[in-house]
Amino acid sequence: MSAAFIGLDLAKSVFQVHGIDVQGKVVVTKRLRRDAVLAFFANLTPCVVGMEACAGSHFWARELTRLGHTVRLMAPQYVKPYVKRQKNDRADAEAICEAMQRPSMRFVAVKTEEQQSTLAIHRVRETLVAQKTQLINALRAHLAEFGIIAPEGAGKVAQLTAVVADLEDTRVPALARSILQSLVDQLRDTERRVEDLDARLAEQAKADEACQRLMTVPGIGPITATALTATVGDATVFESGRHLAAWLGLVPRQTSSGGKERLGGTLVRKW
Numbered sequence: 001m002s003a004a005f006i007g008l009d010l011a012k013s014v015f016q017v018h019g020i021d022v023q024g025k026v027v028v029t030k031r032l033r034r035d036a037v038l039a040f041f042a043n044l045t046p047c048v049v050g051m052e053a054c055a056g057s058h059f060w061a062r063e064l065t066r067l068g069h070t071v072r073l074m075a076p077q078y079v080k081p082y083v084k085r086q087k088n089d090r091a092d093a094e095a096i097c098e099a100m101q102r103p104s105m106r107f108v109a110v111k112t113e114e115q116q117s118t119l120a121i122h123r124v125r126e127t128l129v130a131q132k133t134q135l136i137n138a139l140r141a142h143l144a145e146f147g148i149i150a151p152e153g154a155g156k157v158a159q160l161t162a163v164v165a166d167l168e169d170t171r172v173p174a175l176a177r178s179i180l181q182s183l184v185d186q187l188r189d190t191e192r193r194v195e196d197l198d199a200r201l202a203e204q205a206k207a208d209e210a211c212q213r214l215m216t217v218p219g220i221g222p223i224t225a226t227a228l229t230a231t232v233g234d235a236t237v238f239e240s241g242r243h244l245a246a247w248l249g250l251v252p253r254q255t256s257s258g259g260k261e262r263l264g265g266t267l268v269r270k271w
Contacts, residue, residue, distance in 0.1 A: 007097030
C-alpha cells in the first residue's frame, strides 16, 4: 500500500482512515483503535495526512509529524461540504481526504506544546473567573434575603464579606452566617488562584519577545498578549492584518445575497 493522501477522522477511541494514491484511487479504508494509530502510521511511507482541527488534533498532528508525515489541519466547517452522503466515520474520513486536496482550502497551523500550555492557563483562568462570579452572585442573593445589599461590582463585595465576618451584626442569623462563610472562604481561595495565574502569565509575557512588542500597543497587557501569541502562533500564515482580524472574528458576519449586502454582528474568538 502506497497512500499519497490520508484522511483521518479523530475520535475518543476508534479512528477512521481513508487513503488514496496519487491517481485518486482508494487504497485503504480502515478503523483503528486509539493505541494502534501511531503504529499504523509508523509503517507507512511519508504522506499527507488531513484532520479536522478539533480536540486532540494538535497532539496527533505533532505525533504524526515526528513520524515524517505532512499534517494538514482544517476547520470542521470547511470539511462539511465534502461529505457526500449521510454522516458517519467513513464518510467523514473520505470528506477530509478530499477537502485537504482543494487548492483553495485554508489550513490551521499546528500548535506547539508551549502554545497549548499557555492556552490551558487561560482556559483554567476563565473557569475560575466564572466561578468567582457565581460565588459573588450567590453571596449577594442570599444576603439580599435578609435585606442586606451592596453596590454592583466585584470591588464592592468586600462590604458583604464584612457583614458575614461581623459576629455583632444581628441581621444575619447564626445558621446562615456559618453557611455563607463557606462561600466567602471559597471566594477568597478562587481569587488567590486567579492572582497566581495572572502572575504566571505576567512572568511569561516578560520573557517573551513577541509579548513585549504587543504590550507596547495601548490597551494590551500580559493577559491579552499571551493569549494572542499562543492562539495565533506564526502570524505570517495570514496574508494581511485584515485576514487575521477576520480569523479572530473582528469583522461583521455577512449574509449577503442578490447584490444586497447584509452585515451582522461580530463574534470574537474565545481564547
